[in-house]
Amino acid sequence: MATKSLSGRTATIVDVAAEANVSKSTVSLVLKDSPLIKGETADRVKAAANKLGYVYNRKAGELRGNSSNAIGVVINDLMNPFFAEVLVGIERKLVDAGYVVLMAHTREDVGLQDKVLQSMREQNVAGFMLCPALNTSRALLKTIQSWGIPLTVFVRDLGPGNYDFAGSDSEHGVFLATTHLLNAGHQKVGFLGGQKGVVFTRRLDGYKKALKEKGIPFSEDLVFNANPSRVGGYEAMNAMLSAGQQIKAAVCYNDVAAFGALSALGEKGLRAGSDFALIGFDNILDTAHSNPPLSTIDIRPTDLGEQAASILLQRIREPDAKRLVYTATPTLLLRQTA
Amino acid sequence: MATKSLSGRTATIVDVAAEANVSKSTVSLVLKDSPLIKGETADRVKAAANKLGYVYNRKAGELRGNSSNAIGVVINDLMNPFFAEVLVGIERKLVDAGYVVLMAHTREDVGLQDKVLQSMREQNVAGFMLCPALNTSRALLKTIQSWGIPLTVFVRDLGPGNYDFAGSDSEHGVFLATTHLLNAGHQKVGFLGGQKGVVFTRRLDGYKKALKEKGIPFSEDLVFNANPSRVGGYEAMNAMLSAGQQIKAAVCYNDVAAFGALSALGEKGLRAGSDFALIGFDNILDTAHSNPPLSTIDIRPTDLGEQAASILLQRIREPDAKRLVYTATPTLLLRQTA
DNA sequence: CTGAAAGCGCTTACAG
DNA sequence: CTGAAAGCGCTTACAG
Numbered sequence: 001m002a003t004k005s006l007s008g009r010t011a012t013i014v015d016v017a018a019e020a021n022v023s024k025s026t027v028s029l030v031l032k033d034s035p036l037i038k039g040e041t042a043d044r045v046k047a048a049a050n051k052l053g054y055v056y057n058r059k060a061g062e063l064r065g066n067s068s069n070a071i072g073v074v075i076n077d078l079m080n081p082f083f084a085e086v087l088v089g090i091e092r093k094l095v096d097a098g099y100v101v102l103m104a105h106t107r108e109d110v111g112l113q114d115k116v117l118q119s120m121r122e123q124n125v126a127g128f129m130l131c132p133a134l135n136t137s138r139a140l141l142k143t144i145q146s147w148g149i150p151l152t153v154f155v156r157d158l159g160p161g162n163y164d165f166a167g168s169d170s171e172h173g174v175f176l177a178t179t180h181l182l183n184a185g186h187q188k189v190g191f192l193g194g195q196k197g198v199v200f201t202r203r204l205d206g207y208k209k210a211l212k213e214k215g216i217p218f219s220e221d222l223v224f225n226a227n228p229s230r231v232g233g234y235e236a237m238n239a240m241l242s243a244g245q246q247i248k249a250a251v252c253y254n255d256v257a258a259f260g261a262l263s264a265l266g267e268k269g270l271r272a273g274s275d276f277a278l279i280g281f282d283n284i285l286d287t288a289h290s291n292p293p294l295s296t297i298d299i300r301p302t303d304l305g306e307q308a309a310s311i312l313l314q315r316i317r318e319p320d321a322k323r324l325v326y327t328a329t330p331t332l333l334l335r336q337t338a
Numbered sequence: 339m340a341t342k343s344l345s346g347r348t349a350t351i352v353d354v355a356a357e358a359n360v361s362k363s364t365v366s367l368v369l370k371d372s373p374l375i376k377g378e379t380a381d382r383v384k385a386a387a388n389k390l391g392y393v394y395n396r397k398a399g400e401l402r403g404n405s406s407n408a409i410g411v412v413i414n415d416l417m418n419p420f421f422a423e424v425l426v427g428i429e430r431k432l433v434d435a436g437y438v439v440l441m442a443h444t445r446e447d448v449g450l451q452d453k454v455l456q457s458m459r460e461q462n463v464a465g466f467m468l469c470p471a472l473n474t475s476r477a478l479l480k481t482i483q484s485w486g487i488p489l490t491v492f493v494r495d496l497g498p499g500n501y502d503f504a505g506s507d508s509e510h511g512v513f514l515a516t517t518h519l520l521n522a523g524h525q526k527v528g529f530l531g532g533q534k535g536v537v538f539t540r541r542l543d544g545y546k547k548a549l550k551e552k553g554i555p556f557s558e559d560l561v562f563n564a565n566p567s568r569v570g571g572y573e574a575m576n577a578m579l580s581a582g583q584q585i586k587a588a589v590c591y592n593d594v595a596a597f598g599a600l601s602a603l604g605e606k607g608l609r610a611g612s613d614f615a616l617i618g619f620d621n622i623l624d625t626a627h628s629n630p631p632l633s634t635i636d637i638r639p640t641d642l643g644e645q646a647a648s649i650l651l652q653r654i655r656e657p658d659a660k661r662l663v664y665t666a667t668p669t670l671l672l673r674q675t676a
Numbered sequence: 677c678t679g680a681a682a683g684c685g686c687t688t689a690c691a692g
Numbered sequence: 693c694t695g696a697a698a699g700c701g702c703t704t705a706c707a708g
Contacts, residue, residue, distance in 0.1 A: 023695045058460040060685035084422040091443045103441035105429045122396040230627035266629035289568035291604035291629045361679045398701035
C-alpha cells in the first residue's frame with residue numbers, strides 16, 4: 001500500500017497523486033477546489049489525501065506562487081490594556097480574512113523594532129501593521145515603503161506624509177472632556193499623565209483649545225507629566241494634590257493613568273465623582289467597573305483595531321488606491337467620576 | 339550593471355552570485371557566516387548583496403532545509419490583562435531565541451481554536467504554545483501529538499497525561515489566601531468569581547482545604563460563581579452583599595474579578611481593607627495601583643510566560659526528554675485590601 | 677576554498 | 693478534463 005511507503009516522511013501531493021492515480025497537477029487543482037477537475041476525480045483525490053493524512057505545505061505553495069498569507073503586527077505596549085484590545089480587533093479581522101498574524105512586542109525599543117520588522121520582511125509578510133515605538137524616526141516610513149510591502153500605521157502617526165493610518169481624534173476627544181469639566185464649573189482643570197510623542201501633543205492641544213474657547217489662559221502649572229501608566233497616573237495625581245493649587249478636576253492622558261489617579265485619590269480618602277472630577281481617555285473595558293466607574297472618552301479600541309486591519313486589507317487589494325485613513329470620532333462617556 | 343538587470347524583480351542569491359562573481363552556493367554559505375569561505379570572498383559577496391538590496395528569502399530556505407522558525411501561540415482571552423502579560427513573557431523569550439510568533443486569539447471558541455491550530459500546522463510551525471479554550475476536549479492533545487510538533491500547554495491543563503505544561507499551583511495559592519483571611523479572624527470567608535474549568539476546580543479545592551484545616555465546614559452558600567471578568571466580579575460581589583449572610587471577607591478567582599468586586603464595594607460606600615477583606619489571584623500589573631491597591635496571590639504572569647516558552651524551546655532541542663513542567667509557586671502579597 | 681547539481685513541495689502555463 | 697515540464701529561492705552533499 002502507498003501508505004506504507006511513506007514510512008515517517010510526511011505526505012506530499014506526489015504521494016496523494018500516486019494513491020489516487022492522477023498527476024500531481026490534478027491534486028494541486030483539487031486542493032484549491034478548481035472547477036477544472038470533475039467531481040468523481042476530485043472525490044478520489046480527497047479520499048487519498050485523507051487516507052495519507054496529507055497536510056498542505058503552505059510554505060512551498062507560497063514560494064512557488066510568490067504569495068503570502070501572513071501579516072506582521074508590531075505593538076509596543078501590550079501591558080497597556082488599550083493596546084491589547086486594539087490587537088484583538090486587528091487579529092479578529094485578519095483571521096476572518098484568511099490571514100495569519102505574526103506578532104511582535106517591542107516595548108518602545110526602536111532597535112528591537114527594526115529587528116522584528118526586518119525579520120518579518122524575511123518571512124515575506126503580505127503587509128505590516130505598525131504602532132511605532134515612541135522615538136521612531138520618520139525615516140522608517142520611507143524604508144518600509146521602499147520595501148514595497150503594504151503598511152498601515154495605527155494609533156501613533158509618523159507625522160505628515162502619504163501613508164495609511166488608523167487612529168482617533170485625540171485633540172477633539174480631550175477638547176470634549178476639558179469642556180465638560182469647565183462647563184461643570186471647575187475653574188482649574190488639570191491635565192494628568194503622558195509626556196511625549198505625537199499623541200501627547202495632540203491631546204494637550206485639545207486641552208488648550210477648550211481653555212481658549214472659554215477665555216482661560218493656559219498654564220504649564222496645571223500640566224502634570226508622567227508615564228502613561230498606572231504608576232505614572234498615581235504619581236501625577238499625588239503631585240497635583242500636593243501642588244497647593246486646589247485643583248479639583250482633571251482630564252487624563254489615558255484610562256490607565258486615570259486608574260493610577262483613582263488609586264491616589266482613594267489613598268487620601270477622596271472619592272472621584274464627588275471630591276474630584278476625573279475623565280480618562282480610550283474607554284478600555286476596565287473602566288466600566290473600576291472603583292468608581294470611570295468617565296472617559298470613548299474611541300472603541302477593538303473597533304479601532306478592526307478598522308486598521310480593514311485598511312491594510314484594502315491596501316493589499318488595491319495597491320494604488322489613494323491614502324486610506326480612519327479616525328475614530330471620540331465620544332464623551334459619562335459614568336461616575338465626572 | 340547587474341543592478342539594472344533586476345528591473346523590479348527582487349534580488350536572489352543568483353543575482354548576488356553574479357554580481358560577486360561566485361557561485362550561488364558560495365553566497366549561501368556566506369549568508370550563514372560559514373567558516374568555509376575565506377574573508378576576502380565573503381566581503382565581496384556581502385558588498386554585492388548590499389548593493390543589490392538582497393533580502394534573504396526564509397521561506398525558500400526553510401522549504402529546502404525543512405526547518406521553521408515560527409512558533410504558534412494560541413491565547414483565548416487577551417482582554418484579560420493576565421493573559422496579555424503571559425503573552426508578553428512568551429513573546430520575549432521566543433524572539434530572544436530567534437523565533438517569530440504566530441499569534442491567534444480564539445475567545446474561548448473551540449471551533450476557531452481547531453481552525454487556527456490547523457492553519458498554524460500548514461504554516462509548518464516549529465512548535466505550539468497552547469492555552470486551551472474552556473471546553474476543549476482532551477482528545478485535542480492526542481491530535482496535536484500525532485502531528486509530531488512540539489507542544490506546551492500553559493495556564494489551563496488538559497487533565498492527566500504526558501505533555502509539557504506550565505502553570506501555577508492554584509490550589510496552594512487559594513489555600514494561602516483563605517488561610518490568611520481565616521487567621522485574621524473572619525468567620526465567613528466567601529469565594530468569589532469563576533465558574534468552570536480545571537483552574538476553577540483547583541482554586542476551589544484550595545479554599546476547601548483551608549477551611550478543613552481550621553475545622554470549618556464548607557458551604558456552597560459562600561461560593562458566588564461568575565464569569566472570571568470585571569462584570570462577573572461586580573455581580574458576584576453584589577450577590578454576596580445582598581445574600582444577607584454578613585460576609586466580610588472573600589478570596590477571588592482572579593484579579594480581574596476582584597476589580598469588579600472593588601467596584602461593587604465602592605458603590606455601596608464600602609472600602610476594601612477596612613470594611614471588607616479581599617484577596618485576588620495572579621498579581622497582574624494593575625493590582626499595584628487599583629483603588630485601593632489589591633492584596634493578591636502573586637504568580638508572576640510574565641515570568642510564567644517566559645518559563646512556558648523555555649519549556650517549548652527545550653522540547654524542541656530535546657524531543658525525547660521526559661515530561662517538562664513548570665509550576666509557579668504562589669506567594670501571598672499583602673497590599674491594602676486584606 | 678569554491679562550484680555544479682539535485683531537490684524541498686508546490687503552481688502554472690501549455691499541450692493534448 | 694488531465695498530464696508533463698519548468699521553476700519559485702534556497703541548501704546540502706559531493707567533487708575537485
